Amino acid sequence: MRLTATFRANDGKGRVRLAYWGTIAGQGAGMTPPYCAVCGKDFRGEYFHTGKGGDLLRFRDYAPLADGAVGMPRGAAWFCRMHLEDARTLDAQPLGEAIEVLRRRFGGFPPPAIGPMPDPELWVVCAGSNLAAVLRLVRSSSGWTPAQARERLMAGPFCLASGWPCELAPWVELLRQAGASVEIRYP
Secondary structure (H helix, E strand, C coil): CECCCCCEEECCCCCEEECCCCCCCCCCCCCCCCECCCCCCECHHHHHHHCCCEEEEEEEEEECCCCCCCCCCEEEEEEEHHHHHHHHCCCCCCHHHHHHHHHHHHCCCCCCCCCCCCCCEEEEEECCCCHHHHHHHHHHHHCCCHHHHHHHHHHCCEEEEECCHHHHHHHHHHHHHCCCEEEEECC
């Protein structure tokens, strides 16, 4: 079952505030960010930019928040794409039991490293046949010397830049037009 999370709430003073991380007027904890309940994978960046990377599921013990309340509903948890389908098969159980089953199935994981949301990365996977054009674009976008750019192109897939998808989009288009294979990755 899919749960659509609402990340905005009125604080009672006519202001709308983002309820993703913090609290609003002392009304409890904010919405839990997209970290997988099984492995702790941080998929905030991909979820924020594309709505993908995982999902928020509700289980048998799901209890929706009261109207105007902010926080994480009881019986709901985030799951990365690797654990999502397995979690869906257990949504008839209470959340705690389902997570125990999944952790036994997949093993233990270290706790997630909490920090700033990492930016998406532009990776050059293959330079293609027009090496000179791709080399020029790599140099233009990175500021690397010709030797540094050539070394990275010859070494195989590499991260060229990181930033918001709208900042990376022009480089993606130019590199593809030059014959390179590129992809946006979410760390």
